[in-house]
Amino acid sequence: MITSERITLLVVPSHSSRTSAGLVVAIDGPSGSGKSTVARRVAAALALRYLDTGAMYRAVTWWLLEQGIDLRDTELAGRLAPEIPLHMGLDPDEPTVRVGETDVAAAIRESRISTAVSLVATNLAARADLVARQKAIAADGDVVIEGRDITTVVAPDAAVRVLLTASEETRLARRAQELYGNVDATALDATRDQVARRDADDSTVARFQEAAEGVDVVDSSRMTLDETVSAVLELVEKRTGITP
Secondary structure (H helix, E strand, C coil): CCCCCCCCCCCCCCCCCCCCCCCEEEEECCCCCCHHHHHHHHHHHCCCEEEEHHHHHHHHHHHHHHCCCCCCCHHHHHHHHHHCCEEEECCCCCCEEEECCEECCCHHHCHHHHHHHHHHHCCHHHHHHHHHHHHHHHHHCCEEEEECCHHHHHCCCCCEEEEEECCHHHHHHHHHHHHHCCCCHHHHHHHHHHHHHHHHHHCCCCCCCCCCCCCEEEECCCCCHHHHHHHHHHHHHHHHCCCC
């Protein structure tokens, strides 16, 4: 059961009009596919809220590590996860992540979290709790949700469901640029190990490499960010008739 103490905060962006009331856009994709940036841009364009579910797993990872919990103790980590006071600010222009009163938006992007987060993402008890929180947000509508299992588990009935993908080469380059600020051989090698491990681990509990029935695929390998956002917005219009 989700209590008001634990429920992720629902923060509505302050847009002047909302022509897409009730709309849910679900976006899945592997590491480096660009889903976070694209989802934020789409949410802003449609005056919707934005939820980064990956940040939720990272925040739980951060909290457990701060408490000195061994993430390999799956029973303990899974039992504690539902007690974490996790609050997500859903404004796409200024998304926030807090645990209690602590702003962890920067801390959850540290390498120690990136290395450990799969232990939480593959913890079935912790995952069940976070999926329940995510479903509660999806049920309220007016949101773009992105992650690994959004189109199939969190919001399988969303009006728009998208698998955002890209070639391995493109995904590695994007993630290397994000993490290391360049795409030289050293950065690419370091990124390759991290991305491959994360995708392999998460694929044991989530389906994000192949599109389920009814899910549209957007391959952004040869697209700019603007082109990718436009492609998703075109799918929204195709599926719902809603335009920015």
